[in-house]
Amino acid sequence: MLDCIEHLTPAQIVEELDKYIIGQKDAKRNVAIALRNRWRRMNADENIRKEIVPNNILMIGATGVGKTEIARRLAKIADAPFTKVEASKFTEVGYVGRDVESMVRDLVEQAVNMVKTRKKEEVKVKAAEMVEDIILDALIPPIQGRAGAPVSTTSTDINGVPDSDYELNERTREKFRDKIRNGELEDRKIEIKIQHSGMPGVGVMGPGMDEASMMNIQEMISGMMPKKTKKRKVTIAEARKILLDEEAAKLIDMDEVKEEAIFKAENSGVIFIDEIDKVASSSKKGGGGPDVSREGVQRDLLPIVEGSTVNTKYGVINTDHILFIAAGAFHVAKPSDLIPELQGRFPIRVELQSLTKEDFYQILKFPKNALTKQYEALLAAENVSLTFNDEALDEIAAIAYEVNSEVENIGARRLHTVMSRLLNDILFDVPDKIGANAQIVITREMVIERLSDMVRNRDLSQYIL
The missing domain is CATH 1.10.8.60 (Helicase, Ruva Protein; domain 3)
Structure with a gap:
């Protein structure tokens, strides 16, 4: 699963980052070590593997110096699911706003999409053959004879032997199959059937509902509703694009996809929490107002970063070994203004330099x-x-x-x-x-x-x- 970084040493990871990001050597070194440690943990002794937790990173630097780009490129190098969130979009539980657990659900969604894309690529050849048959059936429908029915003859081949309707149809189909493969019929229009849910939007009256619950309800209702097919008249080139994705999806085992995606998210996922300084209290003095809500967001973030289980529509995910990279400018607040428990969960601190x-x-x-x-x-x-x-x-x-x-x-x-x-x-x-x-x-x-x-x-x- 983490084979893609097996042959990349920390120095080589920094070289890869250098291709896209100028300067910031300290930040690159630390994220390179963190990335290599993911592979090291997966290859460590099984008795201690679960005990090795990632060293989460806190990046401190002004806007536009490369904080987000470093994290995003790091995830690409590792072929890992990556999600970026703004801490300022979250609110304390009980207030209107995004739930902090949504960032883990976003990460799993990203992992599922990555695994699905890879598996679709693996079955692409077989799916292309199935699409070719569907297009051929739309152009020259096959003859469906009844069992035991007499075979009629309508023509004679070059040797004078009578041809059945079935044989003539098959020869014609093979000619057209060659034309399809050679791209001679790309602009010809055919009628195809495509699936669509046809499910109307779901509204909920009463108290507000979080986005995950709403998505689960919509998915549940969609699963109960019968799948509808719709006829569309499109060119063969368009039909190939539409049908290829549909047929590839049929060849994929979604249970296997979910299982692999959860493993990938748990062991190689990267969550980038931007603007974390916006939820830091700018003073240590007690009192009400916005500082209470900011501290509440930090306390909601804490169990996710520490390691907990989160329910997603694909299954339960454990956040113990997800790598969290937080970032902020810290112009007003200081890293020490974060609650001590959260500070302790970001042991690696890197200060990014302003650009010259x-x-x-x-x-x-x-x-x-x-x-x-x-x-x-x-x-x-x-x-x-x-x-x-x-x-x-x-x-x-x-x-x-x-x-x-x-x-x-x-x-x-x-x-x-x-x-x-x-x-x-x-x-x-x-x-x-x-x-x-x-x-x-x-x-x-x-x-x-x-x-x-x-x-x-x-x-x-x-x-x-």
Whole structure:
């Protein structure tokens, strides 16, 4: 289950993270160790395996420095179910808001989808054969003869031997099967039957009901209602897409999927709790008001992070070995403002550094998903070549850093607004004024011309950047 990280050492995990995230070495090292420890635990002696609990991580840093991206990329490397929640969306039990257990249900849902997708891929070839038969039946329906009925003859083959209707039908079907496989009939329309629940939305009168209970009720009612089929006239290409998913689902054992998904969520799941500083009480003084509710949320989070069982629609899940990564800016509150029990459940603390001008330059140039590469790919779709020279990237980085320093520090997200403003006119003019095969080079002079006025006008920068 955790074989995908078997050959990745902590150093190699950091290398993988370096492809997408610039800087933050301490954070990368700690999450790499945490990830490798998942595999180590699964391969440890059985007598102690259950006793080894993950070292949950608390990331401290301003917005836009890479906290969420590190956690998300970590889950992708491990092929692990991942869910991100904002602690500020939760409310103490008894108040209107999201139940803290919903984050575990979201994680299990993610795990089920991952396992289903993988298992559908495994049966894809068999499902494709079944879809081919359904499409062929819609084009040339097979002859259904009665047992013991005389076989009629309607034609003669090349040797002068009479053909039965059945043999003629089979030969025609084989010809059309070849055409389907060769893609010659993709635009021909056929009528197919597809399943749909047809279940109306369910409303509940009276006291509010949490989302999990509502989903369970809807699923239960859906299971009791008979499955309806609906006829649709679509092209063969569309029919193949619609039917492939349906037929693959029929070949999957859902009990096996649920069992595997729960194991995956329990042993390799990652829950990222963002904005945890928003539920920390900003002072230790007693009193009422919002601080009471914040402390209530922390006490509701505590048993989940400590390790407890949560009921989901797929079964009971134990949270003992789920890796929790919490994050917050902690501008007002401090990590010590969290209740001591919750602090103790996040023993690894990492402070992420604010991004420098050099960091911005590297973010624009090196990551696989760099913004510059994204814009180049967008314009390549219009057959327009877009390139940035180094001086331009340096100037963009300087402007982003300057605006962050003078207006509000939103980290790497500032690059999105700067780049959007820089390239707006080009994106609008393609393809009307700037045609295919055009080559656009972004220079330092162009960057200064389009962005310098906004940087000078600080009041305007607050609204535009």
